[in-house]
Structures are given as C-alpha cells and as structure tokens.
Amino acid sequence: MARTVLITGASSGFGEAIARHFAAKGDRLVLNARRLERLKKLKAELESSAEIHLVPFDVRDRQAVTQALTNLPADFAEVDILVNNAGLALGLEPAHKTDLDDWDCMIDTNCKGLVYCTRALLPGMVARNRGHVVNIASTAGTYAYPGANVYGASKSFVIQFSANLRSDLLGTKVRVSCIAPGMAETEFSLVRFKQDAEKAAAVYAGKSAMTASDIAHAVIYATDQPEHLNINYIELMPVTQAPGGLKVVPV
Numbered sequence: 001m002a003r004t005v006l007i008t009g010a011s012s013g014f015g016e017a018i019a020r021h022f023a024a025k026g027d028r029l030v031l032n033a034r035r036l037e038r039l040k041k042l043k044a045e046l047e048s049s050a051e052i053h054l055v056p057f058d059v060r061d062r063q064a065v066t067q068a069l070t071n072l073p074a075d076f077a078e079v080d081i082l083v084n085n086a087g088l089a090l091g092l093e094p095a096h097k098t099d100l101d102d103w104d105c106m107i108d109t110n111c112k113g114l115v116y117c118t119r120a121l122l123p124g125m126v127a128r129n130r131g132h133v134v135n136i137a138s139t140a141g142t143y144a145y146p147g148a149n150v151y152g153a154s155k156s157f158v159i160q161f162s163a164n165l166r167s168d169l170l171g172t173k174v175r176v177s178c179i180a181p182g183m184a185e186t187e188f189s190l191v192r193f194k195q196d197a198e199k200a201a202a203v204y205a206g207k208s209a210m211t212a213s214d215i216a217h218a219v220i221y222a223t224d225q226p227e228h229l230n231i232n233y234i235e236l237m238p239v240t241q242a243p244g245g246l247k248v249v250p251v
C-alpha cells in the first residue's frame, strides 16, 4: 500500500534522491525545501509515478513549519514516514575564527528545524500508532575533524535526539531511525564554501565519494523493514574515508 512520505530538503542532494526512490515505489510524497522552482521541477518529473504535494518553507521558521505540517491536504495529512534531511554545514574555519551567524544558522536548521518538523507530525503518528521518523545525521556527529565544530555538534544532537525519541516512543509502533553518512558528493560543499565551486569540487576530486543515491538506499532499507523491526542507526562511509584516530602535536 502506498505510504505518505514527507521529506525535508528535497530540492537537492540526498533529499532529492530519497524522493526519487520513494516515488519509484509508488509512495505519496510531501516535499519541502526553500527553493520552490526546484521542487516544482522535481514534482513535474516524478508525478507520473507518485502523487506529490509541495510545502516550500524554511525549517527554521517555527510558525511556518507548524502551519504547513498541521494543515496538510486530507490526502497527504497522515504522514507515515518523516525524513528529516534538510541541513547544512557553513564554513570550515577553526572555532575561534568562525562567523557566529554561521553557527546560528546551523543550529537553527540542523537542530531546531528538525525538532519543529518532528514535533508537528509526531502527535498524528502516535494517535494512529503508526509512523517512522528518519533523521539524517552525519559521521561528523561522532568523529571530530578540524573545522567541524558546530556542524559536528549539531549532528551529535540529531543522533542523541533520535535515541531519546525511541525511548519516548517505546510502547507505540512509531519507529525512529538515524542515518549517519560520511562524505557524499552533493551540493553540501558548495553550500559550506558559500558557492565557491572550485573549493567544493576539490573536496571530492579523486575520492570516490558516496552518491546521494547510496544514502537513499539506506533510508529505503530502514523504512522497508517489517513493522516489528526498528533500524536504530546506520553509519556509512565511502571506502576512501575512515575515522582519523587520536593526534598529538607539540605546542
């Protein structure tokens, strides 16, 4: 039976790929991002295989999130799967040189936006005793690297929030999964380096990074399990990436 899947950040990268994978299965989609033109293009492309409703809002805008997600059209209102994917990294400077506005933006998007979307849809899931929240974290939430400062911390929040949600939802049939990808080639670095295409391309050159589709497969795996099974956490990296280990340097 077709499920209703709401995906944040569906205008690019993982979110777009996740939308394509669910559409191919014939599921009903509610797609969010700020760039409406991109969403419209994706809708036009996918609507031969899936019913699609667009909700173009900024996940940082609590009122807009609540308004849109608690007033979905009847056909899309019973969301079965929420994929909290919208997010970003800004800058790679050490903590003492970063722009505080960048830190605000990452916390507002990656942490607060994710909890606003979750809080808006959870009551319906619990009332129906059916649903699945899939949060996109990052390996940066577990392994430190220079310049990850607030980005990594925001993703640690996502990992722990996912685990805590599971605790709160125990006794219901609502599932929670956290997917933590390592390096994947999307517009992520273009955003991180504020549209510097050369700098962004250098991140991936010769690295055989994962693709957005690799991450979509993990989301599909987590959400296609029988209803007695909860995939708590999936961490994935390209073969070319591994945690760096401890470092000691003279000062």
Ligand SMILES: NC(=O)c1ccc[n+]([C@@H]2O[C@H](COP(=O)([O-])OP(=O)(O)OC[C@H]3O[C@@H](n4cnc5c(N)ncnc54)[C@H](OP(=O)(O)O)[C@@H]3O)[C@@H](O)[C@H]2O)c1
Pocket (backbone or CB within 6 Å): 008, 009, 010, 011, 012, 013, 014, 015, 032, 033, 034, 035, 036, 038, 057, 058, 059, 060, 085, 086, 087, 088, 089, 109, 113, 136, 137, 138, 139, 180, 181, 182, 183, 184, 185, 186, 187, 188, 191, 212
């Ligand atoms: N690529 C990687 O290596 C990697 C690794 C681990 C985790 N991640 C995480 O995966 C998620 C997706 O990233 P990606 O790699 O697919 O990057 P991407 O290609 O830049 O896509 C990010 C998506 O998030 C949306 N978004 C950003 N801010 C938003 C806001 N305030 N409100 C609504 N939508 C917003 C963007 O849409 P609009 O700009 O149109 O709003 C876009 O659709 C992020 O949470 C990211 O932190 C990425």
